[in-house]
Amino acid sequence: MNHVSSFFAPIAALRPSACPGLFRIVQALDGGLCRLKLPCGELSAEQARAIADAVDAHASGVIEVTNRANLQLRGVRAGHENALIERLLHAGLGPQGPFADDETNPIARDDIRNLMVSPLAGRDPHALFDVTPLASQILALLQNDPRFTALSPKFALMLDGGERLAMLGHPHDIWLAAVRDLDEVRFVFGLAGCPPVRTNVRERSEGPASKALASVLPHQVPPLVNALLHTFLDLAAPDDSRMRDVLATHGVETVLQLAQSRVDFTLARDIRSDAWCRFPADESLRLGSHPQINTGLSYIGGQPKLGRIDVPMLKGLAQLASDVGNATLRMTPWQGVLIPDIASENTPQALKRLESLGLAVSTSDPLTHLIACTGSQGCLKGMADTKADALLLAARLPAHVDVHLSGCPRSCAAAHCAPWTLLAVAPAHYDLYRRDGTPGFGERVAQHLTIEQAADSLERLTRRSFDA
Ligand code: SF4
Incomplete structure (x- = not known):
C-alpha cells in the first residue's frame, strides 16, 4: 500500500560492483564513518533491513540519525569498506541518476542531495x-x-x-x-x-x-x-x-x-x-501519533536515545513499518523516525510497539529535549564524552528544557542554536550558554560546570525565566 509518492528508487536497480567513490567514508576515533544521504529522509523497510545487515557484518552496529534526516554508519571496520558499500548499493542506496554507476564521474556523489523537506511532506493536514x-x-x-x-x-x-511539522x-x-x-x-x-x-x-x-x-x-x-x-x-x-x-x-x-x-x-x-513571515511550526508533532491529511490514515513518531539506532532497533522499525504502514520510514531532522500511513485505528498498538523498540514517543521524556554530538568517544576534537554526559543530565533535567551538548565549538549535532548549550571545555566539564539571538551559542552564563552543577544551574535559570 503506497498512498503518496516516494523518493527512493526500487531495489531492482542493482549495481554491478562496489564503487568506493560513491560514498564518503571518513576516519573517526571509533572507526570508519559512512554517511548515507537519504532522499528527503525516506527509507524503505527493505533498505532499512539491508543497512542493518550491512552494519552488523561490517561495522560496530551504531547507526546515527543526523540533523538533516540522513544516516551515519559508525565504526566501519578497516578492510570492510568495499563490502559495506556494495551492500548499500545493492539496496538501491547511494547516488541516483544517469551517472550513478560511474565511479569516475564526480556527479556520482551521494552528498549532492542536500534538500530538506518536512518529514510529513505530502501528509500534513495543515500544509x-x-x-x-x-x-x-x-x-x-x-x-x-x-x-x-x-x-x-x-x-x-x-x-x-507550510507543514505544521517542520524544522x-x-x-x-x-x-x-x-x-x-x-x-x-x-x-x-x-x-x-x-x-x-x-x-x-x-x-x-x-x-x-x-x-x-x-x-x-x-x-x-x-x-x-x-x-x-x-x-x-x-x-x-x-x-x-x-x-x-x-x-x-x-x-x-x-x-x-x-x-x-x-x-x-x-x-x-x-x-x-x-513582509512575509511563516506561521510557527509545532515540533512536538514529531512524537506520538497524529492524523494525516489522507482520510483514515495516521503516522507515529519517536526519537531514539540521542539519535542512535542499533541493528535490532532498525530491523524492528522496518518490521513495524511493513506490518502497519506502507513499508517506509521517514527520518526526521530531530534525529528521530516517523512511520506513516497507518490505519488510524491501529495507531495505539503501533505506538506501543514503537515505544517497546526503545524510542521516546512523548515530550515528557527528557531524552526528547537533549541532543549531543559524538563527543570524545568517537571524535578526536571532543573535549568530553557528550553522549554519556547527556544521559546523566537526562536524569536531572528540568521539564521541557532543551539542551544541546557539544564536544567542541563545531556544533555538529545542531545546525540551529538551541535554547541552552553545554560546550565541553574538559572531560565531564562544560560552559553553559543561553540563546540570546547573537551568533554562536549565545551568552555564556556559567563556566566549567560538572553535569550535576549544570543541572542545578539550568533548574535555577529556567525557573527564573519562567517566573519572569
Ligand atoms: S562538535 Fe566537535 S566534538 Fe562534537 S562531533 Fe563535532 S567535531 Fe567532534
Missing part, C-alpha cells in the same frame, strides 16, 4: 502545498547536472510546503516556502538563512532569519532553483562554498538580477513577500 513532486524534480536537477558537483556537500536547500531553525543556502496568495499558492524564497517565523513563543530551534526576496508559482520552483544554483556557481570565488560568501561579495541584488536573467518568468518582488 498549503504537497511539495513531494517538486522535491523529486529538485533532487533530479541536483543529480543530473554535472556542474552541480562543484557545490559543497554543505550547500543546503529547503522546500517548505525551521536550520539555515539554508536557498529556502523556498509556500504561501497562500488570494486564491493561489506561491513560493517565496530567501538566501543564506531561515524563513522568518512569526513568533510570540520561543521556538525549540531557532536560526538566523533571512527575509523573503520574491515569489514564484509552484511550477516555476525547479527552474528558479536551477537559476539560483547556476548564479551561485557563476559568482562564487574558488573559496566561496556557501551562498553567504557570494552575498557578502556581490550583494543580494546582483544574485537576484542574474537569477532573473536565467528564467523566462518574473521573480515577483512586492511588499507582500518582503
Whole structure:
C-alpha cells in the first residue's frame, strides 16, 4: 500500500560492483564513518533491513540519525569498506541518476542531495502545498547536472510546503516556502538563512532569519532553483562554498538580477513577500501519533536515545513499518523516525510497539529535549564524552528544557542554536550558554560546570525565566 509518492528508487536497480567513490567514508576515533544521504529522509523497510545487515557484518552496529534526516554508519571496520558499500548499493542506496554507476564521474556523489523537506511532506493536514513532486524534480536537477558537483556537500536547500511539522531553525543556502496568495499558492524564497517565523513563543530551534526576496508559482520552483544554483556557481570565488560568501561579495541584488536573467518568468518582488513571515511550526508533532491529511490514515513518531539506532532497533522499525504502514520510514531532522500511513485505528498498538523498540514517543521524556554530538568517544576534537554526559543530565533535567551538548565549538549535532548549550571545555566539564539571538551559542552564563552543577544551574535559570 503506497498512498503518496516516494523518493527512493526500487531495489531492482542493482549495481554491478562496489564503487568506493560513491560514498564518503571518513576516519573517526571509533572507526570508519559512512554517511548515507537519504532522499528527503525516506527509507524503505527493505533498505532499512539491508543497512542493518550491512552494519552488523561490517561495522560496530551504531547507526546515527543526523540533523538533516540522513544516516551515519559508525565504526566501519578497516578492510570492510568495499563490502559495506556494495551492500548499500545493492539496496538501491547511494547516488541516483544517469551517472550513478560511474565511479569516475564526480556527479556520482551521494552528498549532492542536500534538500530538506518536512518529514510529513505530502501528509500534513495543515500544509498549503504537497511539495513531494517538486522535491523529486529538485533532487533530479541536483543529480543530473554535472556542474552541480562543484557545490559543497554543505550547500543546503529547503522546500517548505507550510507543514505544521517542520524544522525551521536550520539555515539554508536557498529556502523556498509556500504561501497562500488570494486564491493561489506561491513560493517565496530567501538566501543564506531561515524563513522568518512569526513568533510570540520561543521556538525549540531557532536560526538566523533571512527575509523573503520574491515569489514564484509552484511550477516555476525547479527552474528558479536551477537559476539560483547556476548564479551561485557563476559568482562564487574558488573559496566561496556557501551562498553567504557570494552575498557578502556581490550583494543580494546582483544574485537576484542574474537569477532573473536565467528564467523566462518574473521573480515577483512586492511588499507582500518582503513582509512575509511563516506561521510557527509545532515540533512536538514529531512524537506520538497524529492524523494525516489522507482520510483514515495516521503516522507515529519517536526519537531514539540521542539519535542512535542499533541493528535490532532498525530491523524492528522496518518490521513495524511493513506490518502497519506502507513499508517506509521517514527520518526526521530531530534525529528521530516517523512511520506513516497507518490505519488510524491501529495507531495505539503501533505506538506501543514503537515505544517497546526503545524510542521516546512523548515530550515528557527528557531524552526528547537533549541532543549531543559524538563527543570524545568517537571524535578526536571532543573535549568530553557528550553522549554519556547527556544521559546523566537526562536524569536531572528540568521539564521541557532543551539542551544541546557539544564536544567542541563545531556544533555538529545542531545546525540551529538551541535554547541552552553545554560546550565541553574538559572531560565531564562544560560552559553553559543561553540563546540570546547573537551568533554562536549565545551568552555564556556559567563556566566549567560538572553535569550535576549544570543541572542545578539550568533548574535555577529556567525557573527564573519562567517566573519572569
Ligand atoms: S562538535 Fe566537535 S566534538 Fe562534537 S562531533 Fe563535532 S567535531 Fe567532534
